[in-house]
Amino acid sequence: MDNLDKELLETIADLHGIPEGSFNIRKNGQLLARNSTADIEIVPKTDKDGIDIIVKAGVTNRSVHIPVLLTVGDFHDTVYNDFYIGEGADVTIVAGCGIHNDSACASEHDGIHTFYLSENSKVRYVEKHYASGNGEGKKVFDPVTYIFLKEGAEFVMESTQLGGVTYTDRKTVATVGKKARLVVKEKLLTDGEEVAKTSFRVLLKGRESSADIVSRSVAKGNSSQFFKSDMVGKNACFGHVECDGILLGGARIVSTPKIDAVSPEASLVHEAAVGKIAGEQLLKLMSLGLSEQEAEDMIIQGFLN
Amino acid sequence: MDNLDKELLETIADLHGIPEGSFNIRKNGQLLARNSTADIEIVPKTDKDGIDIIVKAGVTNRSVHIPVLLTVGDFHDTVYNDFYIGEGADVTIVAGCGIHNDSACASEHDGIHTFYLSENSKVRYVEKHYASGNGEGKKVFDPVTYIFLKEGAEFVMESTQLGGVTYTDRKTVATVGKKARLVVKEKLLTDGEEVAKTSFRVLLKGRESSADIVSRSVAKGNSSQFFKSDMVGKNACFGHVECDGILLGGARIVSTPKIDAVSPEASLVHEAAVGKIAGEQLLKLMSLGLSEQEAEDMIIQGFLN
Numbered sequence: 385m386d387n388l389d390k391e392l393l394e395t396i397a398d399l400h401g402i403p404e405g406s407f408n409i410r411k412n413g414q415l416l417a418r419n420s421t422a423d424i425e426i427v428p429k430t431d432k433d434g435i436d437i438i439v440k441a442g443v444t445n446r447s448v449h450i451p452v453l454l455t456v457g458d459f460h461d462t463v464y465n466d467f468y469i470g471e472g473a474d475v476t477i478v479a480g481c482g483i484h485n486d487s488a489c490a491s492e493h494d495g496i497h498t499f500y501l502s503e504n505s506k507v508r509y510v511e512k513h514y515a516s517g518n519g520e521g522k523k524v525f526d527p528v529t530y531i532f533l534k535e536g537a538e539f540v541m542e543s544t545q546l547g548g549v550t551y552t553d554r555k556t557v558a559t560v561g562k563k564a565r566l567v568v569k570e571k572l573l574t575d576g577e578e579v580a581k582t583s584f585r586v587l588l589k590g591r592e593s594s595a596d597i598v599s600r601s602v603a604k605g606n607s608s609q610f611f612k613s614d615m616v617g618k619n620a621c622f623g624h625v626e627c628d629g630i631l632l633g634g635a636r637i638v639s640t641p642k643i644d645a646v647s648p649e650a651s652l653v654h655e656a657a658v659g660k661i662a663g664e665q666l667l668k669l670m671s672l673g674l675s676e677q678e679a680e681d682m683i684i685q686g687f688l689n
Numbered sequence: 690m691d692n693l694d695k696e697l698l699e700t701i702a703d704l705h706g707i708p709e710g711s712f713n714i715r716k717n718g719q720l721l722a723r724n725s726t727a728d729i730e731i732v733p734k735t736d737k738d739g740i741d742i743i744v745k746a747g748v749t750n751r752s753v754h755i756p757v758l759l760t761v762g763d764f765h766d767t768v769y770n771d772f773y774i775g776e777g778a779d780v781t782i783v784a785g786c787g788i789h790n791d792s793a794c795a796s797e798h799d800g801i802h803t804f805y806l807s808e809n810s811k812v813r814y815v816e817k818h819y820a821s822g823n824g825e826g827k828k829v830f831d832p833v834t835y836i837f838l839k840e841g842a843e844f845v846m847e848s849t850q851l852g853g854v855t856y857t858d859r860k861t862v863a864t865v866g867k868k869a870r871l872v873v874k875e876k877l878l879t880d881g882e883e884v885a886k887t888s889f890r891v892l893l894k895g896r897e898s899s900a901d902i903v904s905r906s907v908a909k910g911n912s913s914q915f916f917k918s919d920m921v922g923k924n925a926c927f928g929h930v931e932c933d934g935i936l937l938g939g940a941r942i943v944s945t946p947k948i949d950a951v952s953p954e955a956s957l958v959h960e961a962a963v964g965k966i967a968g969e970q971l972l973k974l975m976s977l978g979l980s981e982q983e984a985e986d987m988i989i990q991g992f993l994n
Contacts, residue, residue, distance in 0.1 A: 603953075629950070631950055631953040631955070635953050638949040638950070639948050640945065640947040641946070641961075642943065642945040643943070643961060643963055644941070644942075644943040644944075645934070645936055645941060645964070648908075648936040648939060648940055648941075648965055650936070650964065651962075651964030652961075652962070652963045652964065653961065653962045653963075654944075654961050655959070655960040656959050656960075657956075657957070657958045658950045658955070658957045659950070659955065659957065659958075660956070
């Protein structure tokens with residue numbers, strides 16, 4: 385690993401070098417390092433690029449890191465990772481991707497992830513996307529996340545994209561079983577000519593299932609963002625979708641959340657607010673001695689954190 | 690007018706007989722009665738079914754009634770009404786439609802209404818749809834409302850559908866100019882196998898334009914409702930969309946509000962909540978001596994009023 389790799393790893397996975405426990409580090413389509421443990425096994429797929437991550441039943445307080453690095457242009461990396469979480473397990477999965485592209489050609493990473501959570505298991509899934517580089521080449525992420533939650537399972541997804549990504553089209557599809565719970569915390573910052581699309585389809589299938597999706601985004605420059613969600617209540621369930629966006633410069637945010645109460649026992653709520661920073665907020669901070677730019681940055685940081 | 694006509698008129702337009710001032714009463718595709726005044730002129734169209742309603746500039750505290758009655762089956766009535774509201778005028782327009790269909794064939798009324806509001810004019814537009822009858826014949830309304838608001842104009846639309854309508858597909862399209870304001874209060878109650886679709890497309894085009902759309906609906910039996918809105922902010926503007934629905938029996942409500950902040954000066958908000966009546970609310974009323982049915986009815990009435 386060179387300095388660039390280390391920098392990317394730190395940004396996307398909070399890693400200062402090789403992590404402990406189970407991990408799989410992928411760079412430019414190749415394996416850089418891997419470690420399997422008795423608790424969390426990592427098995428490479430034989431039919432396509434990707435790995436199976438198998439968490440044994442009852443394993444708790446463990447984490448697995450599977451970061452991906454892309455440091456070349458003219459490269460399209462697609463990887464299929466499947467996660468099998470055993471009954472009663474409780475683990476953290478860190479799966480960011482960093483692209484550094486100095487070339488004139490596109491660099492793209494598409495992680496197609498499928499999570500199978502057994503009864504009463506819990507996963508905290510952390511995914512950061514980040515891109516840098518001075519070339520003209522696009523930096524693209526088109527991730528797809530499928531989530532299947534069995535009775536009593538809980539999946540908490542924290543997805544963050546805070547800069548440099550030219551284009552992203554993120555799809556998340558979840559089926560939530562009896563008494564299972566899906567929580568999504570999305571943070572998105574776009575600038576320049578960047579375009580970010582994000583869509584959720586959540587099927588609240590089981591009795592007493594629930595979902596809570598909160599997306600917070602900031603669009604600067606001429607960037608544009610398209611948020612879409614489709615939440616279907618098929619049983620006695622509770623679903624909440626919230627989409628808050630701050631607009632700056634010449635940016636644009638489009639939000640289209642759909643709720644579909646198929647069952648009369650379903651309770652579904654959504655709310656969205658898109659607008660610029662309130663003038664009073666800026667003035668308050670500026671009266672404390674901050675410049676307009678500093679005040680704006682502080683409000684954005686507070687909003688995203 | 691027979692007793693049935695009078696009953697329908699009262700239900701849809703709060704009229705106990707022929708109104709004062711300007712009016713146009715249409716029954717089964719024919720003119721029943723009309724009166725034009727100097728302030729509000731009603732001119733029949735020559736190229737198609739419908740009338741032009743011309744409100745002179747500066748006319749205030751006046752109302753015009755244009756109810757429509759349909760008392761036969763196997764009849765599809767389409768009518769094109771255009772409203773020209775002069776500068777500074779402030780009027781109330783009452784335009785309900787009542788269908789009574791005892792036959793086995795469909796009865797349908799489609800009012801295609803276009804409103805042109807001059808600078809600083811105001812319109813309160815009241816539209817009630819109601820249907821009755823014991824036949825198998827469907828009772829259908831597919832109204833389309835176009836609204837063009839010039840600088841400083843205000844349009845308040847109160848649309849109500851409280852029973853008996855087999856199918857409705859309502860479309861409302863508005864372009865809101867500088868400092869102009871659109872307010873919509875929609876109330877919808879469906880039961881049995883009824884289907885109601887309602888969609889809004891609002892373009893907040895002018896600086897300091899605003900729109901406030903509140904839809905409250907109750908779906909009983911096996912009925913289904915589809916609410917859609919698309920609000921586009923093209924300037925410094927404020928838009929709010931709210932959609933609250935109560936589900937009973939085997940009913941279904943789908944809500945898809947879209948907000949599109951094309952301008953970074955736009956501030957757009959939407960909120961929606963769909964679910965059944967809260968158990969505590971029912972219990973509270975029942976503890977006061979009401980039956981479950983009475984408590985439910987009281988909550989629905991309160992919600993829709």
